[in-house]
Amino acid sequence: MTPHPPGLMPGAGAAGQPFAPAKASTATRALSLLLAAKSRLKTLLFIGGASAVLVFAAGTPQADEPLRSMALKTVDVPGPSNDVLDEFVDDKSAAIQLGKALFWDPRVGSDNKTACATCHFSAGADTREKNQLSPGLLRRLSGSMAANPDWTFQLGSGPNRQFTASELDSISSGDFPFTRFSMQESNDPAQRIDINDVASSQGVFHGSFDRVNATKKGAAADSCNYSRDPDGFHMGAVNTRRVEPRNSPSVINAVFNFRNFWDGRGNNVFNGGDPFGLRNQNSMVWKKENGIVRKVSVGIQSSSLASQGSGPPLSGTEMSCSDRTFVHLGQKLLDQDILSGQVIAPDDSVLGRFATGGRPTYRTLVKKAFRQAYWQSPNIVRFTQADARERKSMDLKHPVRFDKNVDEKISQLEANFTLFFSLAIQMYETTLVSDDSRFDQFAAGDASKLNPSERAGFAIFQGKGRCINCHGGAELTNASFRHVTNQRLETMVMATGKTKTYDAGFYNIGVRPTLDDIGIGGNDGIGLPLSESMLFAVKGPAGKAQAASLLGNGFDPDRYGVPGIQDVAVNGAFKTPGLRNVELTGPYFHNGGKATLMQVVDFYNRGGDFGRENREDLAPDIQPLGLSETEKADLVRFLMSLTDERVRMEKAPFDHPSLCLPNGHSASAYASPNGINAGDETLCIKEVGRKGRTTGILPFMKLSPLSH
Template sequence: MGIIPIISLVIFTTALSSYLLLTSRGRFLLKSLVTKIKRQEWRFRYGKPNYLRSRFTRTITIAVIILAAVIAGNTVSAEVTGSPPVSLKSVSVPEPDNLGDFVKDKTAAIKLGKTLFWDMQVGSDGKTSCASCHFHAGADNRSKNQIAPGLLRVNADGTENPDSVFNVGGLPNYQLKPEDFPFHKLSNPNDPTTIVSDRNDVTSSQGIFNTKFVDVTPGNAEDKVTTEPDPVFNVGGINVRRVEPRNTPTVINAAFNFRNFWDGRAQNIFNGVNPFGLRDPNAAVVKAVNPNSLEFVKVSLKNSSLASQAVGPPLSSFESSADGRTFQEIGDKFGRIDKRSLSVGKGKKLPRKLAKKLLPLRPLGKQLVHPQDSVLGKDSRSPKPGLKDRTYTQMIQDAFKPEWWKSNRLIQVDSEGRRTFVKKPDRSLQTNEYTLLEYNFSLFFGLAVQLYESTLISYDTPYDRYLEGDANALTDQQKLGKELFNSKGCAGCHAGLELTTASVSSVAKDGRIKRAPFGPRSPEDNGFFNIGVRPPTDDPGLGGHDGLQGNGQGNPLSEARLAQLGKFKDLLGENPPTLSPPLNSSETVFANGAFKAPGLRNVELTAPYFHNGGQATLEQVIDFYNRGGDFGVLPPLNLSPEEKQELVAFLKGLTDDRVRFDKAPFDHPQLFIPNGHVGNTNYVVNDGTGKATDDTVEIPAVGRSGNGGTPNFLS
């Protein structure tokens, strides 16, 4: 290309830049143009075919680049000061359209949800709550007895091949150290070929001991259980608490996710019973047609993945439940113990045992509630534990419409799972007889916890204040990091104001499934990616199955694979998006080893990182991306040391200090958590029942004004 055309283009683009910056139409065109430039830049950098096939195309491209250079000094200012304030505050928290069919008082439901989330009495052991794994920035900062071996490993054909060897620490109850990380060690962190060691263990959260559920004693926080020898989680034959096979994600901002859990199995549609939405044809709750007449009904609440997620852990034999305790019938043909702990327990015991145990108990009866708690303060009994003058029955009745809890009839469930509606007797109920309120407890639990978690939105970060027009909210270093975040492709997965393509808004915009924008353009689930953290056989992630079949496999978790099988509408409730080119039933779907892209706010506080918890610091995370991942998936970024520091600085600009210091709405009741067991990997203390004695840590109650927060992982 000659010098005269280039000079002409410079003059032209300089004039054009004034129009683009000074008119609203021009600013719109500018925004579209910059977006296209970034997309084209990504294609060049990451090996897309060369689109500049002609001299004319090259000329236009140079014009675009010159235009971008001319206006570059103005785009940041225009972004901050020339546009209306846009931050996470502007994003509506997703909610089901038919919520009003169930909830009569949202404020009361939020109060119920916060109580259930933090109440240690929910667990089979009377000590384990949802918050036991989500107390620090919505995640878990514990570092002793937090290692699981590669329990989710599979063979190349997908059959189970669990690894029970502890490569980190050698045995359970290990105290992690900074030098244990990353789990995939290199002599040169910029060169993926310089492997020193590789371990497939997972840093996660300790849950409960391996026990079999027998029954509940109404009014007693501890279930009747029998201790079962644990072949994996034991020290010298004494059981220690089991550890989940995936790292614990934060619950903060999880309300924006279209699906939840790392593998997306917590469905967007809540069926009122379990995490599986329309995938489970047997899921049903009971509705009172009138006080003397009951009927089974199927419910469907869209944008309720948090409710689907909430009803999973209370029944997980790894997280908080003795094996065999369920909210409701999943069905005998579905009932089995998933060896990989991904199911909700064994479906043989059908009744609503958790409700029967909890309802007579004082809510939060083992924990102090701060008098200034932003939700529960008015009901605090401080300095005594629990809530005053409140029962779970009253809290449910305050929050939900009476047709879901008020009836003169009972649901009687026999040993074979047959259910019969009977008149209430003039005697105490047996443990296989359930009031309507008890039977529908999973519905109340899921929706109440979802509504509480939907208040945990961290929109007051330096980054959000910057987006709202405060040019000084980010440091110069953080602004440089922000530009790198966009130009180096980070925003390809962490897009939008939610900083994840796994969000409800992203799915609404681009569809539940789509074609990858680069390479062979294979179909993929929106928001799920294999970035090479581990080989897909270590943990198939989205490539796994839901387990809802007698063969133990079930249907694919991947929605793209459901579309290939022609099951999308039946199992997900809508027609699949039309892809271009159309989806072929035999083409490869990117699902094996793919996991949900998390949002990034408060990432400074939520170490360890990735689904395996194999990186302990943000610096290690940036090194991982810089070298193109550990297992050959990503293109290398070739960052300088200064650019790495800029990216880390930007990520720290995503921290909401209300989260850091437990200020409302992130304040909470008192909590007691096990931080491993008294002893070490060679010796633990038997509590007399074959279980190791807990090393218990107190997390004090905090009110709306917050406190000093809890230390970060390994701090």
């Protein structure tokens, strides 16, 4: 097997170049703290961890460059360099068309009802309210860290629950928040009422893949063998749809994340086949060179969206019957017209030309979008179980092992369908940038865009609320490409007084007890630590170079010491999300346990729900804040100023085709079951063109963001 040089090891920047390191000096940090303490009217603005510090009156925006750099339009959109992308992509417009069609097509799911957009249809997130509950499936045992799943649905009597809202702003009624206290300001365990369920997204029924049901005239749902769900997603003998063990984050602005998924599984380097980047040395693609088709290694840097995109279509919970491969998905879709049965608005910003008349097949778009060297051969060596197992499953619970005995002759295009699918998804999602909120306009110099309450909230965000310490830079997250490529591994002094190393942008903030879900403290599909800090610690000084070789994007191991395993703080840590459009993307946190922004602010104000229990791993900024009700309301109003009205109204580039999606099960589905799986209720959303909707998207459960 020969390695494939193009696509390996470009630089780390938006144009393929690494960013220069920048770090605030000790003196600068000390001065900043002193100034903050001297005046409540002054506030400090740290830009992406760099040494630039701005001191300004909170009530008046300044024309200084640091404030202007908080506008997202000042940030280059990350991605592979043009030279690297050109190795694979022949027509970028066609690739974006392909990506948008695949993202919104429910036939990507084994059941023909589950698209990528099914969990990301509303401001890039999922606001469904029924059958969205998962029990504590990722719980671990203390000490051994062995799996210790909780299969009990604590909220109600089982799956398929219809969420209810609190009445009259009371914390004693309604489902949310999942963790609540008799006194809002306290995180005293004695005053806590708690459930460990997760509000997430319904996926598919539990089943194993049998075969593709597809002809040139249509793609039926995959033939699957369904059986009783092992994790409690059933009512009596009838299965309900499985629900992911973590809440679905928004895909809008996800391009700015250095890694994707809550635990960083979506690697910064795309290996052409699965989410795990250079960690999986066996993932290869087929390329025709000098008349010979052979496997080559691929490492496309700055491509965590492609890594992320390669996971869910084969997930036995999210979209697929277990054991299906991307070859099978290609066989199902390639000869089908794009978005067959769905309506495309004539003025759709990407797909409008296909609204009327004939639509291309997916095969046609793949051939238009990608270089011939990756698809032109009609025949290839036989595809076997060994080939299938070169790719690894993204699933945390019941990872797909590709146990189906496959042995068939396939085309090069089918063999490389993972590559085409994932890069096309990345190119489409790269267009989903919301950078024109009122706050962006304010930061760019228009003082009228924030009212006094929102400005006061901005000051709290930067100062007393400590928000900016994790939600830094214009991206409003320390997990951003810019921040992480500047400083991959960082250190912090814990509440215990110990100094520990952690992965930049990933923090334990006390949402759940650490052992309920260890987040980035877990392993990848190869058995290596997801945490880059822990990977270094496990490999030790002798394996430092080997660990660095797996990380990509110009990682320089000589910048970092090798911590001891006990000196790493990663258990229970999750990626810090960006905050734009956060008004519309509830429920919140990785467990979806908060329904409103005020509930989120209450959480931080009391020092986390499990701040005391998680002390060994807790980020030091998680401590009681002492915000008044007025200050909390100001902070929420500032967060609402981060909404881009194009997102609220689904204007281009956030327009989309029509889509019908599962929305829980009716009571009659259990009384008169049709086979082993419950019948679906359906939610249909209309197509939207570039000019957007007539009424805007509403927050989760139509709740006021200011509601406790």
